[in-house]
Amino acid sequence: MKRFITVISAIAAVFVLVACGEKPQIAKTGGNDVAPFQGATNGFVAAGWKPGDKTSWEQSLKARANNTQNEYSKVR
Amino acid sequence: MARMKFVCDAERCIECNGCVTACKNEHEVPWGVNRRRVVTLNDGVPGERSISVACMHCSDAPCMAVCPVNCFYRTDEGVVLHDKDICIGCGYCSYACPFGAPQFPTAGVFGVRGKMDKCTFCAGGPEANGSQAEFEKYGRNRLAEGKLPACAEMCSTKALLAGDGDVVADIFRARVVQRGKGAEVWGWGTAYGSKQAGQPPQGAKS
Numbered sequence: 001m002k003r004f005i006t007v008i009s010a011i012a013a014v015f016v017l018v019a020c021g022e023k024p025q026i027a028k029t030g031g032n033d034v035a036p037f038q039g040a041t042n043g044f045v046a047a048g049w050k051p052g053d054k055t056s057w058e059q060s061l062k063a064r065a066n067n068t069q070n071e072y073s074k075v076r
Numbered sequence: 077m078a079r080m081k082f083v084c085d086a087e088r089c090i091e092c093n094g095c096v097t098a099c100k101n102e103h104e105v106p107w108g109v110n111r112r113r114v115v116t117l118n119d120g121v122p123g124e125r126s127i128s129v130a131c132m133h134c135s136d137a138p139c140m141a142v143c144p145v146n147c148f149y150r151t152d153e154g155v156v157l158h159d160k161d162i163c164i165g166c167g168y169c170s171y172a173c174p175f176g177a178p179q180f181p182t183a184g185v186f187g188v189r190g191k192m193d194k195c196t197f198c199a200g201g202p203e204a205n206g207s208q209a210e211f212e213k214y215g216r217n218r219l220a221e222g223k224l225p226a227c228a229e230m231c232s233t234k235a236l237l238a239g240d241g242d243v244v245a246d247i248f249r250a251r252v253v254q255r256g257k258g259a260e261v262w263g264w265g266t267a268y269g270s271k272q273a274g275q276p277p278q279g280a281k282s
Contacts, residue, residue, distance in 0.1 A: 029159050030149025033202040036219035040206025046222035058077050058240070060222050065239040068229055070247040072254060 078241035079135070079154030080197055080219075082228070083248055084128045087258040088235035091116050091126040095227035095236050099130070099195070102226040103215025108182025111195045112227050128227065128236050131156065131177035131195035139169035139178055153219070154241075155197040160213050165189040197238070198225040 037058075039051025049060035066073050091114050099105065099112045112130040133156045140148035140156060147162035148169070158169075169178040169192060180189040191213075200217030203210035210217055218225060228238035237244045252259040 029146050029162060030151070030157065030202055033149070033151065033157070034205050034220075035152060036199060036205065036217070038205060038220070039222075040217055040220040041204070042206035042221075044206070044221050049222050054077075057222060061219075061224065061239055062243050064222070064224055065237075065243045065247070068224070069234050069237050069239070070250065071234065072247075072250050 077153065080133065080199075080239065081154075081241040081244055082130065082132065082197075082225075083237045083244050085235040085237070085248065085251065085258065086125045086127050087251075087255070088233040089114070089126040089128060090233055090235070091124075092232050094230050094232050095128045098226040098230035102198070102218075103196075104211075105215070106181040106183060106193060109179040109193045111177075111179070111193070113176075128231075129175055130227070131173075131197070132175055133197055138172040138174070142168045142172040144168060149202075151199065153199070155199045155219075157196055157199060157201055157214075158192065158194070159202050160191040160193075161202075163191045165191055167192075198223070 035054070037052070037054040037056075039045055045051065046060070046064075048063075049056040051057075093114050096110065096112050096114060100110075103111070105111055112128060114126050114128050116124055116126040118124045133154060135154070137148065137150070137156045139158075140150070143158075144166060145162050145164055147160075148156060148158045150156050165180065165188070167180065167189060170176070170180065178192045178194045180192060184190045196214050198216060198218035200206075200210045200220065201214035203213065205217050205220035216226070223229065225238045228236045237247055248259075
Protein backbone atom coordinates (compact mmCIF):
# COMPACT_ATOMS: atom_id res chain seq x y z
CA MET A 1 0.00 0.00 0.00
CA LYS A 2 2.80 2.34 0.97
CA ARG A 3 4.58 1.57 -2.30
CA PHE A 4 1.37 2.25 -4.23
CA ILE A 5 0.99 5.67 -2.58
CA THR A 6 4.64 6.46 -3.31
CA VAL A 7 4.24 5.58 -6.99
CA ILE A 8 1.04 7.61 -7.31
CA SER A 9 2.69 10.60 -5.60
CA ALA A 10 5.67 10.37 -7.92
CA ILE A 11 3.43 10.36 -11.01
CA ALA A 12 1.42 13.30 -9.62
CA ALA A 13 4.63 15.18 -8.93
CA VAL A 14 5.76 14.67 -12.51
CA PHE A 15 2.42 16.00 -13.81
CA VAL A 16 2.66 19.08 -11.59
CA LEU A 17 6.21 19.69 -12.80
CA VAL A 18 5.14 19.49 -16.45
CA ALA A 19 2.03 21.62 -15.93
CA CYS A 20 3.86 24.38 -14.10
CA GLY A 21 6.57 24.46 -16.75
CA GLU A 22 4.24 24.94 -19.75
CA LYS A 23 4.29 28.30 -21.54
CA PRO A 24 0.94 29.85 -22.55
CA GLN A 25 0.11 28.94 -26.16
CA ILE A 26 -1.06 32.33 -27.35
CA ALA A 27 0.45 33.63 -30.58
CA LYS A 28 0.77 37.40 -30.47
CA THR A 29 1.68 38.46 -33.98
CA GLY A 30 2.37 42.09 -34.67
CA GLY A 31 2.90 42.97 -31.05
CA ASN A 32 6.08 44.79 -31.98
CA ASP A 33 4.58 46.73 -34.87
CA VAL A 34 4.95 50.46 -34.31
CA ALA A 35 1.84 52.55 -34.88
CA PRO A 36 1.91 54.73 -38.02
CA PHE A 37 1.41 58.00 -36.11
CA GLN A 38 4.89 57.52 -34.65
CA GLY A 39 6.21 58.54 -38.04
CA ALA A 40 8.89 57.15 -40.30
CA THR A 41 12.63 57.79 -40.30
CA ASN A 42 13.24 57.75 -44.02
CA GLY A 43 13.01 61.45 -44.84
CA PHE A 44 9.80 61.16 -46.87
CA VAL A 45 7.47 62.20 -44.09
CA ALA A 46 4.86 64.71 -45.24
CA ALA A 47 4.95 68.14 -43.63
CA GLY A 48 2.20 69.55 -41.44
CA TRP A 49 1.94 67.03 -38.63
CA LYS A 50 3.94 66.03 -35.60
CA PRO A 51 5.25 62.45 -35.53
CA GLY A 52 4.26 60.84 -32.26
CA ASP A 53 1.04 62.82 -31.93
CA LYS A 54 -1.91 60.66 -32.93
CA THR A 55 -4.41 63.51 -33.18
CA SER A 56 -2.11 65.52 -35.39
CA TRP A 57 -1.67 62.52 -37.67
CA GLU A 58 -5.41 61.91 -37.93
CA GLN A 59 -6.09 65.56 -38.70
CA SER A 60 -3.43 65.66 -41.37
CA LEU A 61 -4.80 62.53 -43.04
CA LYS A 62 -8.31 63.96 -42.93
CA ALA A 63 -7.12 67.21 -44.51
CA ARG A 64 -5.16 65.29 -47.11
CA ALA A 65 -8.19 63.20 -48.04
CA ASN A 66 -10.39 66.27 -48.41
CA ASN A 67 -7.78 68.15 -50.41
CA THR A 68 -6.66 65.42 -52.77
CA GLN A 69 -9.70 63.18 -53.08
CA ASN A 70 -12.69 65.45 -52.78
CA GLU A 71 -12.93 68.04 -55.52
CA TYR A 72 -16.35 69.15 -54.23
CA SER A 73 -14.51 70.94 -51.45
CA LYS A 74 -13.21 73.36 -54.10
CA VAL A 75 -15.91 73.27 -56.74
CA ARG A 76 -19.61 72.82 -56.28
CA MET B 77 -10.71 57.35 -35.53
CA ALA B 78 -12.75 54.98 -37.67
CA ARG B 79 -11.27 52.08 -39.55
CA MET B 80 -9.22 52.66 -42.68
CA LYS B 81 -11.23 51.68 -45.74
CA PHE B 82 -11.20 51.65 -49.53
CA VAL B 83 -14.20 52.61 -51.64
CA CYS B 84 -14.16 52.45 -55.42
CA ASP B 85 -16.77 54.59 -57.14
CA ALA B 86 -17.86 52.44 -60.08
CA GLU B 87 -19.46 55.45 -61.75
CA ARG B 88 -16.07 57.10 -62.11
CA CYS B 89 -13.67 54.24 -62.69
CA ILE B 90 -12.45 54.30 -66.29
CA GLU B 91 -10.23 51.21 -66.08
CA CYS B 92 -7.08 53.25 -66.61
CA ASN B 93 -5.21 50.93 -64.20
CA GLY B 94 -3.42 53.94 -62.73
CA CYS B 95 -3.99 52.48 -59.28
CA VAL B 96 -2.48 49.17 -60.35
CA THR B 97 0.60 50.85 -61.77
CA ALA B 98 1.00 53.16 -58.79
CA CYS B 99 0.89 50.25 -56.36
CA LYS B 100 3.20 48.07 -58.38
CA ASN B 101 5.75 50.84 -58.66
CA GLU B 102 5.48 52.19 -55.14
CA HIS B 103 6.10 48.88 -53.47
CA GLU B 104 8.21 47.14 -56.13
CA VAL B 105 5.77 44.27 -56.02
CA PRO B 106 7.32 40.94 -57.09
CA TRP B 107 6.43 39.27 -60.37
CA GLY B 108 3.26 37.25 -60.30
CA VAL B 109 1.63 39.33 -57.58
CA ASN B 110 -1.04 41.87 -58.46
CA ARG B 111 -1.81 43.58 -55.19
CA ARG B 112 -4.47 45.67 -56.89
CA ARG B 113 -6.52 44.71 -59.95
CA VAL B 114 -9.26 46.42 -61.95
CA VAL B 115 -12.24 44.21 -62.64
CA THR B 116 -14.57 45.23 -65.47
CA LEU B 117 -18.08 43.92 -65.95
CA ASN B 118 -19.61 43.91 -69.45
CA ASP B 119 -16.29 44.99 -70.92
CA GLY B 120 -16.78 46.72 -74.26
CA VAL B 121 -20.53 47.02 -73.86
CA PRO B 122 -21.93 50.53 -73.26
CA GLY B 123 -22.64 50.83 -69.58
CA GLU B 124 -19.61 48.77 -68.55
CA ARG B 125 -18.56 49.14 -64.96
CA SER B 126 -15.07 48.85 -63.54
CA ILE B 127 -14.02 48.47 -59.95
CA SER B 128 -10.54 48.49 -58.49
CA VAL B 129 -10.09 45.60 -56.09
CA ALA B 130 -7.37 44.86 -53.57
CA CYS B 131 -7.36 43.65 -50.02
CA MET B 132 -10.53 44.87 -48.34
CA HIS B 133 -9.02 44.79 -44.84
CA CYS B 134 -12.03 42.94 -43.53
CA SER B 135 -13.23 43.35 -39.98
CA ASP B 136 -13.47 39.59 -39.62
CA ALA B 137 -10.78 38.60 -42.05
CA PRO B 138 -11.05 35.03 -43.35
CA CYS B 139 -7.32 35.02 -44.12
CA MET B 140 -6.60 35.71 -40.48
CA ALA B 141 -9.03 33.04 -39.37
CA VAL B 142 -7.56 30.23 -41.44
CA CYS B 143 -3.84 30.96 -41.11
CA PRO B 144 -2.25 27.93 -39.45
CA VAL B 145 0.68 29.91 -38.05
CA ASN B 146 -1.22 33.06 -37.06
CA CYS B 147 0.92 35.41 -39.08
CA PHE B 148 -1.87 37.98 -39.52
CA TYR B 149 -2.67 40.85 -37.22
CA ARG B 150 -4.87 43.93 -37.37
CA THR B 151 -3.58 47.36 -36.44
CA ASP B 152 -5.57 49.86 -34.40
CA GLU B 153 -6.62 51.54 -37.64
CA GLY B 154 -8.19 48.32 -38.88
CA VAL B 155 -5.50 47.51 -41.44
CA VAL B 156 -4.94 43.76 -41.83
CA LEU B 157 -1.23 43.03 -42.07
CA HIS B 158 0.89 39.93 -41.85
CA ASP B 159 4.38 38.95 -40.80
CA LYS B 160 6.36 37.43 -43.65
CA ASP B 161 8.88 35.97 -41.22
CA ILE B 162 6.18 33.74 -39.75
CA CYS B 163 4.40 32.97 -43.04
CA ILE B 164 5.02 29.45 -44.31
CA GLY B 165 3.53 29.95 -47.76
CA CYS B 166 0.82 27.32 -47.36
CA GLY B 167 -1.70 29.28 -49.38
CA TYR B 168 -4.69 28.83 -47.06
CA CYS B 169 -5.26 32.58 -46.90
CA SER B 170 -5.37 32.71 -50.67
CA TYR B 171 -8.04 30.02 -50.76
CA ALA B 172 -10.05 31.67 -47.99
CA CYS B 173 -10.06 35.21 -49.34
CA PRO B 174 -13.17 36.00 -51.40
CA PHE B 175 -11.31 38.81 -53.19
CA GLY B 176 -8.15 36.92 -54.10
CA ALA B 177 -6.01 39.42 -52.22
CA PRO B 178 -3.27 37.17 -50.78
CA GLN B 179 -1.00 36.17 -53.63
CA PHE B 180 2.30 34.40 -54.13
CA PRO B 181 5.22 35.34 -56.39
CA THR B 182 5.74 33.17 -59.47
CA ALA B 183 9.52 33.30 -59.29
CA GLY B 184 9.83 30.20 -57.13
CA VAL B 185 11.50 27.10 -58.55
CA PHE B 186 9.84 23.68 -58.40
CA GLY B 187 6.51 25.32 -57.63
CA VAL B 188 7.71 26.82 -54.37
CA ARG B 189 5.26 29.50 -53.38
CA GLY B 190 7.37 31.73 -51.20
CA LYS B 191 5.92 34.25 -48.83
CA MET B 192 2.42 35.60 -49.24
CA ASP B 193 2.17 39.17 -50.46
CA LYS B 194 -0.87 41.41 -50.40
CA CYS B 195 -2.06 44.96 -50.22
CA THR B 196 -0.95 46.54 -46.94
CA PHE B 197 -2.98 49.77 -47.22
CA CYS B 198 0.50 51.28 -47.60
CA ALA B 199 1.08 50.56 -43.95
CA GLY B 200 4.14 48.35 -44.30
CA GLY B 201 4.66 45.58 -41.78
CA PRO B 202 6.04 44.74 -38.35
CA GLU B 203 9.50 46.14 -39.08
CA ALA B 204 10.43 49.67 -38.09
CA ASN B 205 8.41 52.33 -39.94
CA GLY B 206 10.10 53.48 -43.10
CA SER B 207 13.11 51.22 -42.70
CA GLN B 208 14.85 49.53 -45.62
CA ALA B 209 13.98 46.11 -44.19
CA GLU B 210 10.31 47.01 -44.15
CA PHE B 211 10.49 48.33 -47.71
CA GLU B 212 12.12 45.18 -49.02
CA LYS B 213 9.48 42.93 -47.52
CA TYR B 214 6.26 44.93 -47.56
CA GLY B 215 6.82 48.04 -49.62
CA ARG B 216 6.49 51.70 -48.62
CA ASN B 217 4.85 52.66 -45.38
CA ARG B 218 2.94 55.73 -46.53
CA LEU B 219 0.65 55.89 -43.51
CA ALA B 220 3.68 56.42 -41.27
CA GLU B 221 4.70 59.28 -43.58
CA GLY B 222 1.32 60.93 -43.13
CA LYS B 223 0.11 60.06 -46.61
CA LEU B 224 -2.74 58.04 -48.04
CA PRO B 225 -2.33 54.85 -50.09
CA ALA B 226 -0.62 55.40 -53.45
CA CYS B 227 -3.47 53.86 -55.46
CA ALA B 228 -6.05 56.33 -54.17
CA GLU B 229 -3.76 59.33 -54.44
CA MET B 230 -2.90 58.43 -58.05
CA CYS B 231 -6.44 57.66 -59.18
CA SER B 232 -7.05 59.81 -62.23
CA THR B 233 -10.78 60.27 -61.70
CA LYS B 234 -10.75 59.98 -57.92
CA ALA B 235 -12.89 56.88 -58.25
CA LEU B 236 -10.77 55.08 -55.68
CA LEU B 237 -11.01 56.64 -52.25
CA ALA B 238 -8.96 55.50 -49.29
CA GLY B 239 -8.54 56.69 -45.76
CA ASP B 240 -10.53 57.03 -42.59
CA GLY B 241 -13.91 55.34 -43.12
CA ASP B 242 -15.86 58.39 -41.95
CA VAL B 243 -14.05 60.72 -44.30
CA VAL B 244 -14.36 58.39 -47.27
CA ALA B 245 -18.05 57.88 -46.60
CA ASP B 246 -18.60 61.65 -46.43
CA ILE B 247 -16.84 62.19 -49.75
CA PHE B 248 -18.80 59.42 -51.43
CA ARG B 249 -22.07 60.70 -49.98
CA ALA B 250 -21.38 64.20 -51.28
CA ARG B 251 -20.90 62.75 -54.76
CA VAL B 252 -24.04 60.67 -54.68
CA VAL B 253 -26.07 63.65 -53.49
CA GLN B 254 -24.57 65.91 -56.14
CA ARG B 255 -25.22 63.64 -59.09
CA GLY B 256 -28.34 61.94 -57.83
CA LYS B 257 -27.14 58.38 -58.40
CA GLY B 258 -24.33 55.99 -57.80
CA ALA B 259 -25.11 54.64 -54.37
CA GLU B 260 -27.07 51.75 -55.79
CA VAL B 261 -23.88 50.14 -57.09
CA TRP B 262 -23.09 49.10 -53.55
CA GLY B 263 -26.21 47.42 -52.36
CA TRP B 264 -28.67 44.62 -52.35
CA GLY B 265 -29.89 45.36 -55.86
CA THR B 266 -26.50 44.86 -57.45
CA ALA B 267 -25.70 41.75 -55.50
CA TYR B 268 -29.04 40.00 -55.80
CA GLY B 269 -30.79 41.73 -58.68
CA SER B 270 -33.48 44.35 -58.71
CA LYS B 271 -35.14 46.84 -60.98
CA GLN B 272 -32.39 49.37 -60.28
CA ALA B 273 -29.44 47.21 -61.19
CA GLY B 274 -28.50 47.25 -64.86
CA GLN B 275 -30.39 50.42 -65.78
CA PRO B 276 -28.66 52.76 -68.24
CA PRO B 277 -27.09 55.82 -66.56
CA GLN B 278 -29.43 58.71 -65.91
CA GLY B 279 -29.29 61.90 -63.92
CA ALA B 280 -26.80 64.76 -63.76
CA LYS B 281 -23.22 64.30 -64.84
CA SER B 282 -20.78 63.91 -61.99
